[in-house]
Amino acid sequence: MKAESKEPTRYHHGNLRQALLAAARRLLEAEGHSNLSLRKCADAVGVSATAPQNHFPSKAALLTALAAEGYAELETYMRKGIDGTADRNARRNAALLGYVAFAQDHPALYELMFARDRVSSSDPELLRHVRACFAILAENSKDFGRFDGDAEKVAARQQMFLWSLVHGYSQLLTANRFKKESMLGESILDILPDLRS
Amino acid sequence: MKAESKEPTRYHHGNLRQALLAAARRLLEAEGHSNLSLRKCADAVGVSATAPQNHFPSKAALLTALAAEGYAELETYMRKGIDGTADRNARRNAALLGYVAFAQDHPALYELMFARDRVSSSDPELLRHVRACFAILAENSKDFGRFDGDAEKVAARQQMFLWSLVHGYSQLLTANRFKKESMLGESILDILPDLRS
DNA sequence: GCCTTCATGTGAGCAGCGTAAAGTTTCCCC
DNA sequence: GGGGAAACTTTACGCTGCTCACATGAAGGC
Numbered sequence: 186m187k188a189e190s191k192e193p194t195r196y197h198h199g200n201l202r203q204a205l206l207a208a209a210r211r212l213l214e215a216e217g218h219s220n221l222s223l224r225k226c227a228d229a230v231g232v233s234a235t236a237p238q239n240h241f242p243s244k245a246a247l248l249t250a251l252a253a254e255g256y257a258e259l260e261t262y263m264r265k266g267i268d269g270t271a272d273r274n275a276r277r278n279a280a281l282l283g284y285v286a287f288a289q290d291h292p293a294l295y296e297l298m299f300a301r302d303r304v305s306s307s308d309p310e311l312l313r314h315v316r317a318c319f320a321i322l323a324e325n326s327k328d329f330g331r332f333d334g335d336a337e338k339v340a341a342r343q344q345m346f347l348w349s350l351v352h353g354y355s356q357l358l359t360a361n362r363f364k365k366e367s368m369l370g371e372s373i374l375d376i377l378p379d380l381r382s
Numbered sequence: 383m384k385a386e387s388k389e390p391t392r393y394h395h396g397n398l399r400q401a402l403l404a405a406a407r408r409l410l411e412a413e414g415h416s417n418l419s420l421r422k423c424a425d426a427v428g429v430s431a432t433a434p435q436n437h438f439p440s441k442a443a444l445l446t447a448l449a450a451e452g453y454a455e456l457e458t459y460m461r462k463g464i465d466g467t468a469d470r471n472a473r474r475n476a477a478l479l480g481y482v483a484f485a486q487d488h489p490a491l492y493e494l495m496f497a498r499d500r501v502s503s504s505d506p507e508l509l510r511h512v513r514a515c516f517a518i519l520a521e522n523s524k525d526f527g528r529f530d531g532d533a534e535k536v537a538a539r540q541q542m543f544l545w546s547l548v549h550g551y552s553q554l555l556t557a558n559r560f561k562k563e564s565m566l567g568e569s570i571l572d573i574l575p576d577l578r579s
Numbered sequence: 580g581c582c583t584t585c586a587t588g589t590g591a592g593c594a595g596c597g598t599a600a601a602g603t604t605t606c607c608c609c
Numbered sequence: 610g611g612g613g614a615a616a617c618t619t620t621a622c623g624c625t626g627c628t629c630a631c632a633t634g635a636a637g638g639c
Contacts, residue, residue, distance in 0.1 A: 201616080201617090217499040218499045219499045219500065222595075222596060222597085223596080223597065223598090224595075224596070224597085232616095232617070232618090233617065233618050233619075234596095234597090234598095234618090234619095235597095235598075235599085235617080235618075235619085235620095236616080236617055236618080238597095238598070238599090239615080239616055239617070240616095243597080243598080244596095244597065244598090292498075293499070296497070296498065296499075299553060299557055300493070300497070301489075301493065301556075301557055302414045302415045302416050302490070302493070303416065306557065306558065315559070319559075330575040330576075331575060331576040332572070332573070332575065332576070333572070334572075341561070341564035342564075342572055342573045344564075345551070345554075345560055345564065345573045346547070346573040346575060348550065348554060348559075349546075349547050349548075349550035349551035349554055349573065350543070350546050350547050350550055351546075351550070352550035352553065352554060353545065353546035353547055353548070353549035353550025353551070353553070354542070354546035354550070356496060356549065356550070356553070357542075357545060357546055357549060359498075360496055360498055360503065361503065362512070362516075362545075363542055364538070367538035367539075367541075367542065371542075375529070375530070375531075375539055376529070376539050376542050376543040376546065378527040378528060378529065378543060378575065379527075379528040379529070395587085395588075398587085398588090419624080419625060419626080420625080420626065420627090421624080421625070421626085429588070429589090430588065430589050430590075431589090431590090431625095431626090431627095432588080432589070432590080432626095432627080432628085432629095433587080433588055433589080435588095435626095435627075435628090436586075436587055436588070437587095440626080440627085441625095441626065441627090
């Protein structure tokens with residue numbers, strides 16, 4: 186019966202919601218998505234099998250919250266290298282390197298973040314974080330590359346180009362689809378084509 | 383008891399393996415991955431729940447075979463536009479358009495093809511088809527873009543660049559991650575930067 | 580023609596899963 | 610200190626992948 190004076194709002198067992206998310210993330214990154222179950226999360230936290238339902242209406246809701254957490258962390262990965270950098274090209278490169286680093290550090294979470302049938306992609310909280318990430322890429326894709334169209338069209342194409350490239354690279358890299366001998370000391374900057382006219 | 387003289391090897395019910403794959407694919411594209419089960423496939427074909435085990439040692443094995451089928455079809459999508467085209471740039475563009483078309487026509491299957499924890503990515507049959515697809519992209523990425531390094535390095539970077547771009551574009555497109563207003567009449571060729579020096 | 584063999588398919592059954600419903604504990608507010 | 614809501618437990622249901630014991634039927638040797 187030792188008094189634990191840590192969390193402000195303790196009802197019965199603590200703030201279960203965050204504990205479940207943490208356990209889910211641990212299980213996801215340790216044993217992969219197919220070995221993740223609500224019951225295991227509940228076990229890991231020490232509550233009954235149905236306790237999670239008080240905080241997540243479904244398993245998909247928990248995975249969606251996990252994915253949202255992932256996007257938030259992806260944002261900090263990108264910001265880390267950007268903050269304190271003034272040069273425009275250096276900022277763009279830092280964002281790209283941060284993006285790839287996140288995917289490599291958390292491959293299972295990254296895969297979840299793009300799995301349409303496990304995550305409800307219309308969740309507003311999720312969309313908020315997705316848009317925040319995209320905004321960083323969008324900011325740093327200006328004046329990059331030569332594309333046709335009016336200013337608006339060009340900006341959209343620059344953004345789609347950079348996001349496609351960095352996302353495809355990250356996923357193919359974590360899925361081991363690139364030949365090993367091509368990857369020695371390689372980074373995404375090496376496949377960023379020289380676009381200066 | 384009509385005599386069906388079609389398949390060479392008929393034992394009890396027909397060639398169940400292919401029938402199961404067809405049913406699995408139908409279920410996958412109709413109801414999504416999370417609603418696909420071996421039992422439903424078996425039901426759809428009209429056999430008992432454990433019959434699939436004679437042809438696939440596990441569910442992952444069936445999904446892997448399905449993914450391999452997907453890569454084979456991706457290859458034909460890419461080849462369709464290439465065959466009969468002589469110009470080098472036109473061939474490359476046709477391969478890219480075919481790639482994206484496949485992902486749009488079969489989004490659930492395309493997602494499965496890159497889902498590391500549902501498919502055993504070391505399966506030799508799967509790898510054969512993956513490599514066949516990559517080979518087409520590799521052939522058509524020559525003399526594209528300006529990259530640093532010796533000839534071998536440049537070739538590897540051209541290939542990684544094109545594959546990253548087309549895969550990222552396909553997945554972000556099917557995941558609806560691009561802004562709708564940017565996508566009106568857009569194609570992947572519009573975000574292929576002008577790389578001529 | 581019979582009999583063995585073995586691939587193929589069936590049926591019963593198990594542990595684990597997500598989730599629903601009802602009951603129980605704890606806390607807070609009045 | 611009593612009422613009520615929030616947090617959690619218990620029980621239960623249908624579905625899942627998978628194992629095991631057994632039935633079936635085609636193939637091939639004698």
